[in-house]
Amino acid sequence: MSHRLPEHPDWLWRTPDPRRSYDVVIVGAGGHGLATAYYLARNHGITNVAVLERGWLAGGNMARNTTIIRSNYLCEESAALYEHSLKLWEVLPQELEYDFLFSQRGVLNLAHTLQDVREGTRRVNANRLGGVDAEWLDTDQVREFCPIVNTSPEVRYPVLGATLQPRAGIAKHDHVAWALARKADEYGVDLIQGCEVTGFLRDGDRVVGVRTSRGPIGAGRVALAAAGHSSVLADLAGLRLPVQSHPLQALVSELLEPVHPTVVMSNHVHVYVSQAHKGELVMGAGVDSYNGYGQRGSFHQIEHQMAAALELFPIFGRAHVLRTWGGIVDVTPDASPIIGPTPVENLYLNCGWGTGGFKATPASGWVYAHTIATGEPHPLNAPFALERFTTGALIDEHGAAAVAH
Amino acid sequence: MLLIACPWCGERDELEFHYGGQAHVAHPADPEALSDGEWAEYLFVRDNPKGPFAERWSHAAGCRRWFSVVRHTVTHRILAVQSNHPTAADGTKPVTA
Numbered sequence: 001m002s003h004r005l006p007e008h009p010d011w012l013w014r015t016p017d018p019r020r021s022y023d024v025v026i027v028g029a030g031g032h033g034l035a036t037a038y039y040l041a042r043n044h045g046i047t048n049v050a051v052l053e054r055g056w057l058a059g060g061n062m063a064r065n066t067t068i069i070r071s072n073y074l075c076e077e078s079a080a081l082y083e084h085s086l087k088l089w090e091v092l093p094q095e096l097e098y099d100f101l102f103s104q105r106g107v108l109n110l111a112h113t114l115q116d117v118r119e120g121t122r123r124v125n126a127n128r129l130g131g132v133d134a135e136w137l138d139t140d141q142v143r144e145f146c147p148i149v150n151t152s153p154e155v156r157y158p159v160l161g162a163t164l165q166p167r168a169g170i171a172k173h174d175h176v177a178w179a180l181a182r183k184a185d186e187y188g189v190d191l192i193q194g195c196e197v198t199g200f201l202r203d204g205d206r207v208v209g210v211r212t213s214r215g216p217i218g219a220g221r222v223a224l225a226a227a228g229h230s231s232v233l234a235d236l237a238g239l240r241l242p243v244q245s246h247p248l249q250a251l252v253s254e255l256l257e258p259v260h261p262t263v264v265m266s267n268h269v270h271v272y273v274s275q276a277h278k279g280e281l282v283m284g285a286g287v288d289s290y291n292g293y294g295q296r297g298s299f300h301q302i303e304h305q306m307a308a309a310l311e312l313f314p315i316f317g318r319a320h321v322l323r324t325w326g327g328i329v330d331v332t333p334d335a336s337p338i339i340g341p342t343p344v345e346n347l348y349l350n351c352g353w354g355t356g357g358f359k360a361t362p363a364s365g366w367v368y369a370h371t372i373a374t375g376e377p378h379p380l381n382a383p384f385a386l387e388r389f390t391t392g393a394l395i396d397e398h399g400a401a402a403v404a405h
Numbered sequence: 406m407l408l409i410a411c412p413w414c415g416e417r418d419e420l421e422f423h424y425g426g427q428a429h430v431a432h433p434a435d436p437e438a439l440s441d442g443e444w445a446e447y448l449f450v451r452d453n454p455k456g457p458f459a460e461r462w463s464h465a466a467g468c469r470r471w472f473s474v475v476r477h478t479v480t481h482r483i484l485a486v487q488s489n490h491p492t493a494a495d496g497t498k499p500v501t502a
């Protein structure tokens with residue numbers, strides 16, 4: 001007799017019909033929408049809230065990401081925001097009473113060129129000054145920390161060293177979403193699936209609600225958290241965003257014995273790899289170059305990242321690809337998110353997390369909830385306002401975020 | 406992988422091409438006259454439609470010429486290809502559909 005399958009879990013949240021109006025309507029039940037609802041209730045006592053989701057809960061990028069969590073970004077503004085997030089990840093399993101397998105197994109960012117070494121050491125120094133744990137490892141230390149990385153000097157791009165953030169790691173994304181959804185629901189938040197927002201109700205210049213596939217719903221404030229579809233929604237409100245939507249793909253192997261102790265990212269040979277708890281190798285790389293909403297990309301991206309993975313990990317030579325998939329990521333010109341009020345009264349914006357917003361889920365919810373509740377940005381998201389594209393105060397994270405997740 | 410019909414070389418793999426984003430974005434005639442907001446719009450804001458999108462591609466590993474493609478961003482189907490070759494009488498020349 002084989003093992004018994006685990007019991008199907010009980011439903012973790014109600015399935016209410018939409019009410020006629022709410023204090024806050026959040027559009028999009030991905031990680032960011034759910035975290036925002038949770039912190040609106042927990043931090044601000046605002047519970048007359050609905051999260052509207054056109055598909056099913058956390059079926060967008062939240063279900064498709066490769067779950068890398070780290071805070072070793074270069075710019076102070078980003079490091080502060082992502083470090084706040086990492087600190088929240090460290091307490092959330094307890095607070096949400098849900099073990100979502102947050103595993104602080106460290107992240108290595110490999111350096112293969114002199115330029116990589118300079119960028120890496122600079123980032124380590126910047127991180128330390130900003131209170132983010134960071135170390136520089138030389139080639140031997142990389143081999144010690146992750147023995148399966150090919151550190152031979154004979155390869156096309158030898159490993160010259162790496163940055164290590166020991167507190168970084170991975171978590172189980174769908175469980176994170178369910179944990180947040182369950183708590184938000186307990187606070188009284190209505191999570192409404194199969195409810196697409198198709199327009200906005202206006203009173204003069206103000207937004208006073210949304211049109212949906214399930215009828216109009218009034219709202220004191222409307223908060224967008226629609227990731228890849230942010231431009232489409234903003235367009236319905238007459239706003240043009242500095243955002244382009246791109247396919248981003250990832251893949252997994254079959255289940256293997258534990259062989260990979262950490263997370264390895266390489267901007268230069270362009271791949272990142274971890275091993276999930278069940279045993280599958282999880283890898284990804286960069287976006288497809290073209291705009292796309294089709295949740296799939298081109299095959300050569302997959303081919304390229306597997307070639308890179310084999311270069312770094314010859315041991316994976318006999319592994320098989322089990323599944324590939326794509327999500328739609330919302331990319332900004334400076335590879336940093338946009339979080340704040342918009343020129344339209346009562347309409348709030350949280351988007352532009354691009355390829356790396358999973359790690360930010362808790363902090364994004366925290367600062368967005370603050371912004372929605374008070375009408376003013378939290379100090380951590382003030383620099384990430386839409387206006388930075390006019391003032392020129394960009395937060396250029398291409399170095400730390402281009403491949404990276 | 407996209408199959409793109411270069412107006413000069415015919416159908417080739419996407420791998421031979423370089424993407425250039427939204428088509429028909431003209432450099433402002435008098436940049437100094439623009440407000441910061443208008444300049445930001447020119448620099449950073451592009452259409453991002455879910456549907457047909459006119460975009461630039463360059464045949465980087467081929468003839469190295471730029472041209473425009475209208476592609477559906479959900480189905481990825483290419484609906485039209487246009488060259489902007491200066492010798493073309495009207496500046497644009499639909500090549501395939």
Ligand SMILES: Cc1cc2nc3c(=O)[nH]c(=O)nc-3n(C[C@H](O)[C@H](O)[C@H](O)COP(=O)(O)OP(=O)(O)OC[C@H]3O[C@@H](n4cnc5c(N)ncnc54)[C@H](O)[C@@H]3O)c2cc1C
Nearest residue numbers: 028030031032054060061062065066068197327357358359
């Ligand atoms: C392949 C891949 C790998 C990634 N890897 C990482 C990683 O390792 N680490 C990391 O930090 N980040 C990673 N990311 C990025 C991360 O997944 C996203 O930045 C993040 O999930 C975006 O926030 P979200 O969870 O709220 O988005 P989503 O889960 O996409 O939520 C947005 C929701 O809005 C809904 N919606 C859209 N339009 C409407 C509408 N009109 N009405 C109602 N609802 C609507 C969508 O259906 C969707 O459920 C990855 C992304 C992809 C695609």
Ligand SMILES: [Zn+2]
Nearest residue numbers: 411414464468
């Ligand atoms: Zn050509």
